[in-house]
Amino acid sequence: MSKDNDLNDLAERAGALGNTHRLTLLEILKKGPLSVDELASRANLSLPNTSRHLQVLRRASLVEAQREGKYVFYRLGEISEYKALIAALRAVRERNAAAVRDLRLDYLRAREQLEPISREELLSRLKDDAVTLIDVRPESEFSSGHIPGALNVPLGLLEACIGQFPSTQEIVAYCRGPHCILSFEAVAALQALGYKVRRLEDGLPQWSAAGLSVVTTP
CATH class of the missing domain: 1.20.5 (Single alpha-helices involved in coiled-coils or other helix-helix interfaces)
Incomplete structure (x- = not known):
């Protein structure tokens, strides 16, 4: 087989996976052989549509067909190969x-307009009641553990909660850590509204790992 033919063949097989309905059929067939009627029912597809998708998969050697009486049953060609592809x-x-x-x-x-705040500086400013601390993670994560004194303001509710923040006090936002974008987004949104706001340099996991106090909400 020439290189071009080989690539064309690979492209055809890859194209067979490029459809949500066909991937759904393959996922269903992981559990074992099924008739076209049963596949159509489980995939919520019409019989003609199911048959067309199965023919594409069969040409790509992703499924195999076997007739039993008046019914045709399909099964995965090789489940280990399919799992490796996925x-x-x-x-x-x-x-x-x-x-x-x-x-x-x-x-x-x-x-960022201001440098992130360190854990040490945040602790000091919390003791002096000199900062408003907001946790911008979802409520379920906040309930499981948060920094003492933090207000839970999930990012999606930030605008609705603006009135809770003192306009003269600096705000500090934190989330899951330095690779989570939630606190970055919160800082950018609040700075655009004229608030003085920074983010904690890391997040709750690092705060907890440092042995600092974490509280939960029942």
Whole structure:
């Protein structure tokens, strides 16, 4: 087989995976062989549509068909190969998501108007009641553990909670750590509204690991 033919063949097989309905059928077939009727029902597809997708998968050698009486049953061609393909696709997705997140973090860091605050400085300012501390994680995470004195203001509710913040007091936002964008987003939004705001240099996991007090909400 020539190189061009080989690449064309690979492209055809890869293309067979490029459809949500076909991936759904493959996921269903992981549990064992099924008839076209049963596959159509479980995938919530019409019989003709299911048959068309199965033919594409069969040409790509991803499924095999066997007739039993008047019914045709399909099964995965090789489940270990399929699992390896899906694992590879997920790895690419995760790598891409991490790259996008890192780019976003770099962008937000570049826009920061003030240096992040350290744990030591935050502790001192909390003792002096000189700062408003907000935890911008979801409520469920806040309830599981948070810095004493923090207000829970999930990022999506930030605008609605603006009135809670003293306009003359500095705000400090924190979230899950230095690689989480929630506190960056909160700082950018509040700075745009004219508030003096910084973020904690790390997050709750690092705060807890340092042996500092963490409280939970029943």
